[in-house]
Amino acid sequence: MGIAEQMGRTLQRTSISTNIKERLDFSCALFGPDGELVANAPHIPVHLGAMSNTVRWQLKYWGNNLNKGDVLVTNHPCAGGSHLPDITVITPVFDEGKVVFFVASRGHHAEIGGITPGSMPPLSKSIWEEGAAIKAFKRVEKGIFQEEGIVKLLQFPCSDESAHKIPGTRRLQDNLSDLRAQVAANQGNFPNQRAH
Numbered sequence: 001m002g003i004a005e006q007m008g009r010t011l012q013r014t015s016i017s018t019n020i021k022e023r024l025d026f027s028c029a030l031f032g033p034d035g036e037l038v039a040n041a042p043h044i045p046v047h048l049g050a051m052s053n054t055v056r057w058q059l060k061y062w063g064n065n066l067n068k069g070d071v072l073v074t075n076h077p078c079a080g081g082s083h084l085p086d087i088t089v090i091t092p093v094f095d096e097g098k099v100v101f102f103v104a105s106r107g108h109h110a111e112i113g114g115i116t117p118g119s120m121p122p123l124s125k126s127i128w129e130e131g132a133a134i135k136a137f138k139r140v141e142k143g144i145f146q147e148e149g150i151v152k153l154l155q156f157p158c159s160d161e162s163a164h165k166i167p168g169t170r171r172l173q174d175n176l177s178d179l180r181a182q183v184a185a186n187q188g189n190f191p192n193q194r195a196h
Contacts, residue, residue: 004028004041007105011185016177017110025108028185031055033099046082047106054080054088055102061136068094069143071183073150075112076135077127084131085109085119087175089139089182105182111171112154119169128166140183150179 007028012021019025027043035056040048057079058072072090075081081088088106092099112119114131124130132154139150154175155168169175 001039001041003103004030004039004043007103007185007188008041008043010188011105011107011181014181014184015107016181017107017174019108019110020178020181023108026105027051028103028105031102031104033101035059035102038101044106047086050080050082051088051104051106052080054106055090055104056080058090058136059102066092066099067142068092068097069140070138071140071186073137073139073179074134076133079135082106083120084114084127084133085112087112087134087179087182089179089186091183091186103186105185107178107182109175109178111169112175113168113170114166117170131166132169139179147176150176 011026011028012024015021025044027047029040029048029051030038031052032038035052037052054074058074070092073087075084075087085108086106087109088104090102090104093101093103111117112131115121115124115129119131121129127133134153137149137153138146140146154172
């Protein structure tokens with residue numbers, strides 16, 4: 001619990017959005033190598049209840065394709081997410097080449113695109129109208145930030161750009177800053193795991 005609480009303090013200090021920094025709309029937790037919850041800080045219950053499903057979904061999706069220095073990002077409901085503004089950042093922690101546990105932080109981003117600002121439109125008919133929907137992406141791969149890839153996912157929420165003219169995020173720099181804060185929160189406790 002102490003590690004999860006420290007993760008939360010790091011996330012609050014390093015984030016820039018009102019939702020995370022002031023409203024404390026985030027959660028942090030540790031998970032075993034099978035994705036089961038081990039410990040969490042007393043954050044948002046709806047986040048914590050779904051995060052095990054998120055970690056297990058990513059573990060199944062990536063399989064043996066996880067490496068030291070990888071950091072995963074997802075927000076898609078079919079991948080264990082809640083609503084799209086809640087973006088989850090998952091970091092596998094390795095010892096002697098094997099994943100020994102995962103740490104994860106889920107934060108409510110104020111804007112991720114969609115047909116209305118705030119990314120929670122009441123009249124949406126498809127998930128793309130609510131904003132960027134990310135099933136699985138390596139935000140950091142082997143210690144290298146994948147800036148171009150995450151920018152593309154946030155700016156073009158629908159994979160079929162010709163068929164849909166759905167706006168991407170209206171606050172890209174805020175998203176990138178808060179995602180960096182989530183990565184920092186996950187890795188601040190494990191210096192040998194840090195991304196470059």
